[in-house]
Amino acid sequence: MTAQPSLVMFSIFVGITLVVTGWASGQSRTSRGFYTADRRIGGLQNGWAIAGDYVSAATFLGITGLVAFYGFDGFMYSVGWLVAYLAVLFLVAEPLRNTGKYTLADLMSFRLRGRGVRAIAALSTLTITLFYLIAQMVGVGALVNLLLPRFPDVVAITGVGVLMLVYVIFGGMLATTWVQIIKAGLLLVTSLALAVLAVRHFNFSLGTFFSAASSVSSSAGTSNLLEPGLLFHGPIGAWNLISLGLALVLGTAGLPHILMRFFTVPSAKAARTSVAWAMVLVGVFYLATSFMGLGAATLVGKDHIGRRMYAGQAIAYIARHPAQQTALDEQLRKKGYIVPTPDSNLAAPLLASQLGGSFLTAFVAAVAFATILAVVAGLTLTASSAFAHDIWFSLIRGGRGDETEHLFVARAAALTVGGLAIALSIALRGFNVAFLVGLAFAVAASANVPVILLALSWRRFSRLGAIAGMLAGLVSSLALIALSPVVMGDRALFPLENPGIISIPAGLIGAVVGTLLARDRESEAMFDQLQVRATTGLGAEV
């Protein structure tokens, strides 16, 4: 793959987004502008921005690859991630807009006053966003190694980190929103183009397309990608699938960087409209993953999805691996290249190369980088709000401090979080950290979602309950992941890769038991007010 065209296209994207950042930096000089773009983002714009914030490169490249290799089982991720928005729509978007100011902790500590709840809510936000951020930025290194093999990964990670900091620090939420909107547009056009081109290859006959997907042959034999069980098999596989499904479908409603987007719109109605647009856009994208993935499986073939080595490089590799010599020699003679090990992440770029040549491949690579940039900018902004607004202002300074200080601390927090993420990602590059995304969803579903729902609907719910619930959800998901096969391999003490099926009930039980232990009159007294605010929008932040 040639590096130059994709670097040029990526530079054009960066150029446009920097102009947007310059414009945005002149629009607002308050912390409210920094965190919420002065709540002037429209519902349609916010819907695009949510789609841009949500669909990461791990989703675009990863899910396409999982569908290409495992068909139906890979597509399960797409289904869960779309259906998850119903929970956001019905349960959190509107109440959150009506009762919160800048952060998720605002919603929780509305009736659960005091330092404890806010501190733990901020800790949970920081845990989720940092894990997610590192997963994305380590992904930059992996992506560079795959798509632009001669480009140094340390430079790429640092470059992406610096750009993300420029957007956030100078442009705040307004610039971040527009970066996400532009990226969502690019990503949607690219995936639709790939999906349509893939079906065109079968003369636009869906019957022929799916027939081809139902008997895909590779060196491992023929498989039907439309059947379940290729990735998750046996009873453990079934429980894994259910546990993953639970975390996917509930986790989105607790992801701080998605929830923060609802503070950028003027009203609860606009919050609802933005979820509606996001569900249309994200849904179309996830449907396209099915066509991209099955297209890659049928048109490129599993045996050819991976890093390709040509000529001298291939010969050197074959010489170093005598065990595979015969098979690889034959590959090289027939195709002119070898694929030493399959890598599903390359399904989308290789499909692009098959369907549209080097131009489309370069475009897909550039879009993948743009995708990461938009997601990490949103995450950094969210982490900085949890640190500056929740920890610094509400806990350390007790709500005192002027606007200049607030804005300065918010920017300094973004710089710290971004710097930390760059350093950690460079240290961890080359490791497979994909499990961190699953971990972020599990923590969000287990620590945040039960507490958000109980705070909004249970009069008796108490501070002790909120703290116990969040800690139980956070600790159980972290501990179970640490004991699971993704960290411990074959010696795992916990058999499932996703802890959701245990940790989500743990978070809920913690919250209920904590509440039943002692009454919290203050929290009960605030319940009526919270309910009126959440339902009518009276007294909502403007």
Next chain:
Amino acid sequence: MDRGVHPRWESLSAEPEFRALLRSRRRFVVPATIFFIAYYLALPISAGFWPKAMSRPVLGPLTIAYCFALSQFVMAWILLALYLLRARQFDLAAARLRRRETREVLESK
């Protein structure tokens, strides 16, 4: 609303019109949530425990499992449309309550 206005939260929460709004919201949201979670979880449960049965092709080469997965998109979009339709009434009722409360609080000052 005006920042200087402090609504009377407790009395408002006891009002029949507010209780009615709360009830009609719940009457939609609670069953809809139970339905979508059940409909969604039926997919990983059936695909995980009965992969053979779910592999039967029903629509050309498309298996039951794949059709079920695609139907989740339709389900999500239909529930979205139904909610958007119902929410218009919620918006009207909420706006009525907001207007009245703001006026009454201002008058009582």
